[in-house]
Amino acid sequence: GAVVSQHPSRVICKSGTSVKIECRSLDFQATTMFWYRQFPKQSLMLMATSNEGSKATYEQGVEKDKFLINHASLTLSTLTVTSAHPEDSSFYICSASRGGGRSYEQYFGPGTRLTVT
Amino acid sequence: AQTVTQSQPEMSVQEAETVTLSCTYDTSESNYYLFWYKQPPSRQMILVIRQEAYKQQNATENRFSVNFQKAAKSFSLKISDSQLGDTAMYFCALVDQGGKLIFGQGTELSVKP
Numbered sequence: 487g488a489v490v491s492q493h494p495s496r497v498i499c500k501s502g503t504s505v506k507i508e509c510r511s512l513d514f515q516a517t518t519m520f521w522y523r524q525f526p527k528q529s530l531m532l533m534a535t536s537n538e539g540s541k542a543t544y545e546q547g548v549e550k551d552k553f554l555i556n557h558a559s560l561t562l563s564t565l566t567v568t569s570a571h572p573e574d575s576s577f578y579i580c581s582a583s584r585g586g587g588r589s590y591e592q593y594f595g596p597g598t599r600l601t602v603t
Numbered sequence: 604a605q606t607v608t609q610s611q612p613e614m615s616v617q618e619a620e621t622v623t624l625s626c627t628y629d630t631s632e633s634n635y636y637l638f639w640y641k642q643p644p645s646r647q648m649i650l651v652i653r654q655e656a657y658k659q660q661n662a663t664e665n666r667f668s669v670n671f672q673k674a675a676k677s678f679s680l681k682i683s684d685s686q687l688g689d690t691a692m693y694f695c696a697l698v699d700q701g702g703k704l705i706f707g708q709g710t711e712l713s714v715k716p
Contacts, residue, residue, distance in 0.1 A: 524646075
């Protein structure tokens with residue numbers, strides 16, 4: 487149990503276009519989902535936290551107009567990178583949790599590699 | 604602010620030997636959770652072990668065990684009988700009250716045959 491999927495696993499897009507990444511909890515209801523960004527050989531950087539049915543909470547320094555997060559249901563959250571530029575190229579990872587507190591384990595998706603040309 | 608520090612960017616170990624990865628943290632909370640995650644070349648994050656701060660007994664999961672020193676705010680991971688499949692990035696993490704994970708910088712472990 488507790489499987490999280492991400493789609494697509496890899497995407498290449500042209501500079502100026504938008505790309506959407508989906509994160510789904512396959513066998514449980516995810517009240518809270520998290521989006522991370524990871525550069526090569528570096529740690530995971532939390533971008534935002536989303537709770538089902540409410541607006542995402544963004545970490546300091548993350549542009550909310552550039553990285554649009556929607557958590558429309560208890561099994562799906564999406565991250566849309568708008569007007570992507572080469573510096574947005576990165577590995578994006580989502581995680582899902584049954585609750586928002588610290589006693590709830592986060593289950594991670596396999597990640598999405600975004601390349602902007 | 605809560606912080607997690609891993610001071611060993613890279614480590615290597617011979618197959619079948621034991622290796623210990625270091626982690627220190629800082630938090631003002633009295634009850635908290637600590638984790639070790641493994642990220643192999645596939646980049647899928649895998650939970651290795653979890654420790655609840657109010658439990659004095661060190662957590663163990665098969666070949667993986669921790670040395671949790673609450674007063675020193677230290678949380679090291681010991682891998683016994685290292686296997687080639689243990690080659691990965693290892694991240695120490697602390698979860699805050701709101702459920703956010705705070706990760707250390709990571710340690711890249713190579714297990715050599």
